[in-house]
Amino acid sequence: MNTDLRTLSATEWDSWLGCIELAFGGVPLSPESRELYAALAEPERALGHWDGAECVGTAGAYGFRLTVPGGAAVPAAGITMVSVASTHRRQGLLTSMMRRQLDDVRSWGEPLAVLTASEPGIYGRFGYGAASAEATLRIDSSRVGLALPPGTDGVRVRRSSPREALDACEAVYARVAPDRPGTLVRQPGWERVPVSDPESSRGGGSPLQCVLAERDGEVTGYVTFHLRPGWDGAVPNGTVAVRDLAALDPASYAALWRFLFGIDLTSVVECGSRPVDDALLRLVSDVRRCEVRVRDGLYVRLVELGAALEARAYRAPVDVVLEVEDAFCPWNAGRWRLTTDAEGAATCRRTEDEPELALSVNDLGAAYLGGVSLTTLAAAGTVRELREGALAAASLAFGSDTQPWCPHGF
Known part of the structure; x- marks a missing residue:
């Protein structure tokens, strides 16, 4: 089948995004998510396959900087929104987009391309290697204790609106980013992502909540999370769903986890993505009750x-x-x-x-x-x-x- 592969124009955005929505199950994005993606879009770095007026293939590339061993932030293309319409599979569309995309990344002077894969078997044939892993946790906080480091009691925790606390949280993120390879240095506009809170992404939980850790008036850590109330008969068994957590020192880190473990009417703390060497796993009293699972994370391609x-x-x-x-x-x-x-x-x-x-x-x-x-x-x-x-x-x-x-x- 003859299709036209070309760089996306601004007027083609809705059709391009519609192709992605259909490829990932056909559920429309929330208006908030659609607006956010549109604001972050870089159409000049996006490709589309067109069959007449229909978009049947997509591949985007954000301009990022990636923390590497040693702390340097290296230019990297963040490959995203890759899809091929189910009606056009097995026709070479993905290969042609990957070919064009890597040629483009090279011409932009970016030595790396990175992505997170919806299916891990797809990208190896294009030279990507699974470079990081991430852990998911489901912790029985009613039965798991924490070994707290010295100074934890000297850390104050207080609630804040996620948007009001955004600058303070971003300052913490910027300080910890060089210490962890694989971290994306926040580009302009991307500070909106951690506080984006469409109802469809809450998993039945509360609006996004935020708690800050402070010492001597300085913000030294933060956590954002959702609460999902639940009851087992007359017994409360709500869930704390952690979204983001970062801290500048061990005491602030432990203070935030202590807060999460102690929230009233909850007995479970869930984390969708944490580093596999997370210090939390050395603080808990019983790692077996944390239900740790490890999966692939970031894929890296040397361009x-x-x-x-x-x-x-x-x-x-x-x-x-x-x-x-x-x-x-x-x-x-x-x-x-x-x-x-x-x-x-x-x-x-x-x-x-x-x-x-x-x-x-x-x-x-x-x-x-x-x-x-x-x-x-x-x-x-x-x-x-x-x-x-x-x-x-x-x-x-x-x-x-x-x-x-x-x-x-x-």
Whole structure:
């Protein structure tokens, strides 16, 4: 079937978004969500496949900056709103959009592309690797206690309107973002996302609520959440559904969780996405009653391999020649020498030297944020050591003391 692939124009937005709604079940977005997406849209970075007047394929790309190991914020294309109409599947539309999109990202000078996948099996063939994981928790707060660090009692918690507290919360977010690989540095306009609160997204709960942690008049943390009342006969068993939580120090962090665990008429605290190394799991008295589940999070694609590997810091010095396979973006394929110094700075250049590790660009994407070790990938058979000792040295260098996590979707 002959379709037309082109950059989206502003007048085509409603048809383009309608294609996405239909592909994801046909439930219309709420007016608030539709307005927010329209405000954040970057039509000049979005693609559409058109069959006559009908939009049958979509792919967008936000201009983000992504925190990488070492704390730098690297330009990255946030791939989003990818869909193909069910009437036009198996006809190459997705492949053509991914081809055009990665060419565009390269022309924009962004060395990385990132996404969260609706289905994990889709994007590997385009060079994306699963680079982070996220944990969901359902905590029996009626039976799980918290071990509180010193200073917790010195933290004040107080309620605030989410919108009135927005500036204070964003200031905390900006301070913690460099500490966690995979965090998106908030771009202008995106501060609206954490306080967007359409009724359809509440899961039957209350309007969004916000509590701030303070010490000596300074905001040192925040949490936003919904409450879902519930009763088991005459016994209350409401749920606290945590949306966002961040803090600048352990005491403020613990104080916020203590507040959540102690809300009247509730017995469950739910978290839809937390880092897999969340300190909360070391505070709880019984992790088995927290129902921790782990799933894939952020997928990373190295668009300009040399620039991407030079943009992050490394945990240990290493000098290694990589033989990289990249059929979809052949400008990345071949041999690269990655050299890092004691401070973590790196150079990555083309070389004709003998390779010491052989791997795919997917493996590099998975390892890029430090959450997946090259040693693990080698055990899975996707990374091959060609010089003894090269794997251990490179795996150590690529690691991160903090597990990567992307706090919000896009």
